[in-house]
Amino acid sequence: MKNKVISENIEKEQQENSSKVREDKQTKQKSNAQKAMPVMIVIIVALLVILTCVLIAYYQVYKSGKQNANILEGVYTSSYYSMVDNINNLAVDISKYSTLSTKQAKLNTLNDMRGDCNYVLAGLSVLPINEENVVSATKFFNQIDGLCEAYTNKLNKNETLTQEEELMFDKIGLVLGEIKQKFNTQNEGMYDTNFNFIDASIFDNTGMNELSTSLGDLTSASIEYPAMIFDGPFSTALETRVVKGLSKTEITKEDAQKYLKDKVYKNRKAEITYKNETNGDIATFDFEIILEGKKYNAQVSKRGGLLITLSSYAEGGDPIMKGEQAVEMAKTFANNIGFENMEAVWLEIHENVAYINLAPNMNDVIMYPDLVKVKVDLTGQDIIGFEAVNYALNHVSRNPEFNVSVEDAEKLLGFDYEILKTTKTVIKLDTGKEIAAYEFMAERIDGLYYYYIDANTKEIAKTMKVVSIKGVQKLI
Amino acid sequence: MKKFIIVLVVLLCGLFGVVGANTIMKLNNMDEKAKTTVARIENVEAAVANTREVQTRLKKWGYYTGNVDGINGPKTIAAVKKFQKKYGLTQDGIVGPLTAAKMGLSVSSSKSSSNYNSNDRYLLAKVIYAEARGESYTGQVAIGAVVLNRVRDSRFPNTIAGVIYQPWAFTAVNDGQINLEPNQKAYQAADDALNGWDPTYGAVYYYNPATATSKWIYTTKTVTQIGKHVFAV
Known part of the structure; x- marks a missing residue:
């Protein structure tokens, strides 16, 4: 009986202890939770602050990127339309040229055509189009520019253009007509799809490829591309270099x-x-x-x-x-x-x-x-x-003729100079043609000049000015 | 709770990392394109500024009655011719060195083997350094020569800046390496190229066969290989 009472007491005591431990644990947990609450709030607030900062920074970067993209898109778009407009202008000027009869009117139109070509080239070089397709278009317009320059020089020398030379513009006009047609079709597609150059060049190449192909088609079989053999800086005749200065004997x-x-x-x-x-x-x-x-x-x-x-x-x-x-x-x-x-x-x-x-x-x-x-x-x-x-x-053996006297050549220089040196030379013009020329090294008020006077036609063939560049010492 | 916070932080960082890096890459790409365009515009502006200067002077002296608009149109040419007639110069309407000298303007050509200026040297050194800093000295000169061969070739823009910044022409422009500061060796290579050194004998293309992705480039005619670059026409 006594043992039973003891056992009950122990059990009761254990239950009380267990309940007390439970209570203590609950109190401790509650107290810990209360202590952790401010830390959690701080972390959540900090995270929210970080998230807000990230979103603001992201928005700022996005905004400035968007602005840059808009500016760039504007440049691309204006370049594109400037290019297309000037292709149209060029086509009109070429048509006008064939109707002109006076030298001055022809010179003015040739000058306008050169301007058109250069604006087309400027627009072309800005557009984000694949290089391989741009090269043919760039060459075509560079060569028209070169052709106009060559014709201008001829007319300025009072030479007459041959019928074949005059007809060259008709051929070019036909090619331009085809290009215009392609661009007009291209433009319609661009209006319909709300074309964006940046999206097309960076994110989706389909639209850009179409535009690129239009330019690349300049060399396609469907267009009869005139071979522009003329005496100018981009003449096809100048593309192949011939080695004249080396002996034919080959060594090992x-x-x-x-x-x-x-x-x-x-x-x-x-x-x-x-x-x-x-x-x-x-x-x-x-x-x-x-x-x-x-x-x-x-x-x-x-x-x-x-x-x-x-x-x-x-x-x-x-x-x-x-x-x-x-x-x-x-x-x-x-x-x-x-x-x-x-x-x-x-x-x-x-x-x-x-x-x-x-x-x-x-x-x-x-x-x-x-x-x-x-x-x-x-x-x-x-x-x-x-x-x-x-x-x-x-390098070949040459025997150049100097039919104009050095005194006569010097008269072309005008006045206010002092000749420091005169030399007989052979020079090569941009067109590749070699001429005999007098070289006059002359000092003028604004610097040192080199004049090259053609020793047979008595024309100023080339003029150069010595330009001093920072850090470079040039002597003769 | 702790686990939740950690997961949240990791997710946020990951999200920001992916979106941010992607965006920055795209924006950088756009930035490079914007710079390309600016370089071209500066070039065009220089030409317009010269014509403006001529027009301003001719207008002041009573030869020109049109607008000072930087366009070398018929009125400007006619005014230049009047000026040339007055001073006994060849009446071609072109402001060459003699006419420019008479107008008190400076002209930019040189007796040196090249007609290039210090900006061209800087640009050329930049592209050489960006494209070939790991190559031999000759390999670096060759890159400069290709740029200059392009300037002379009718298929490419007619200025050094135009060639270098032509969209998609050079990888270094697209990925921004063009903006690295060139070293002395790159400057010397640029000087050599400007002075006529061309180890490629007229090449206008080059590519690294290990990394080239365009099939078209393999249709070009190979001239030589210098280091990792194949040079072609």
């Missing part, structure tokens, strides 16, 4: 390596390694050279075995030689490797590197088309560059 790569070792780097410890060959207008064997720890690249022509290019760079430091010494070094180097009778015609010193232009002197006439360029490091006192592409292309 071993011969080329020997030439580099025995002529270019005579008596020097140069490590010469054959790399590959280049098959451009001038085919060359290409070598890598290590000389006194410095790397050079050299290209030796397969025909004739002459150094065509040598390139490396200056490491920097203080100059230990003067420009005049560099000129002598360049002349000696050129002579030693097979370029004889070269005369220095230009020296430019830039950041302790001397660029020297050498041209052959044939019977006291300087042959500018055969220019060779040499680069001398004034800090390392060494030749670090050589370039003879023009020489390889143009």
Whole structure:
């Protein structure tokens, strides 16, 4: 009986204890929850603040991006319509041209046509269209511009355009008609779909591809594309370069390596390694050279075995030689490797590197088309560059005629100048034609000029002004 | 609760990261395009500014009666011719060095082998550095030469800025690497290219065969390979 009472008491006590523990636990939990509440509120508020900041920042970036995109879209759209408008203007001006009979009216219209072409080209170069499709359109309009320039020059010289030349514009007019038609169809599609250049170029290429194809079609079989052979800067006749200055005899790569070792780097410890060959207008064997720890690249022509290019760079430091010494070094180097009778015609010193232009002197006439360029490091006192592409292309024996006297040529210069030097030269015009010309180095109040007077037609063929660029010292 | 907060934070960060990065990439892309356009506009503006200067002077001296609008139209040409007649110059209506000198204007050409200016040098160095800073020196000159070959080629824009910033022409312009500051070696390579060095002999295209995606580029005629770049015409 006694034991039963004890057992009941223990049980009761245990129940009480358990209830007390439960209560304590609940109180503790409640107290913990009460303590955690402010922390949670702080975290939630902080998260809301962060979220708000992120949304504001996102909105700001989005807004400014949207503004940029709108501005850019405006530029694209205006460029596109300017391009299309000027294609239309060009078509109208070309039609007008064929109805004109006076020289002045023709000159004015040719000038307008050149303006149209340049506006078309400006618009074309801004539009985000695939490069390969733009090239044909760019070429077409550049060539019309070049054709107009060539015709303008002819008319200014009181020459008459041949019937074939006049008819060229009819052919161009037909091509323009087809392009106009394509753009008109394109425009209708753009109105219908609310075309957006940025969306089309970045997010969806379909619309842009259609526009791009319209331009790319300039070379398609459906359009008879006139071959514009004319005497102008972008004439198709100028596209193929002919190598006239190299002997027809071909050498092997071993011969080329020997030439580099025995002529270019005579008596020097140069490590010469054959790399590959280049098959451009001038085919060359290409070598890598290590000389006194410095790397050079050299290209030796397969025909004739002459150094065509040598390139490396200056490491920097203080100059230990003067420009005049560099000129002598360049002349000696050129002579030693097979370029004889070269005369220095230009020296430019830039950041302790001397660029020297050498041209052959044939019977006291300087042959500018055969220019060779040499680069001398004034800090390392060494030749670090050589370039003879023009020489390889143009160097032939010439016997130019000078039918106009130097006194008569000088009269073209007007007044207020002092002639510092007069030289007989052969120069190459932008059209590729070579002419005999007197070079007058003349000082005027605003600087130094070079005038080239055609020694047979007595016209000013070319005028150049010496421009000083910051950090560049140019001497003659 | 703690788990909920952690999940919420992670989700927010993830969402912001994905949306933000995507947006920034697209906006950067637009920014580059905007810069491209600005470069072209500056170029056009320079030409217009020159014509404006000529018109302003001719108007002041009584040769020109039209608007100073920067357009080299018939009225401007006629005024230039009148001016040329007065000073005994060839009456071609073009403001060349002699006419410009008489007007007190400076002209920009040079006796050097190139007619380029310091802006062109800077732009060329930038594109060389951006496109070929890991290549050999000759490889860098070659990139500069390709840009200059394009300037001379009728199929491309007629200025260095025009060629470099032509949309889709250079990857470095699209991805923004063009804005990296060029180093001294890139400047020297630009100088060489401007002075006529062209290890590619007239190439107007180049590509890296390992990364090129356009099938069209493989239709071009290969001239040479310098480092990782194949040069073509």
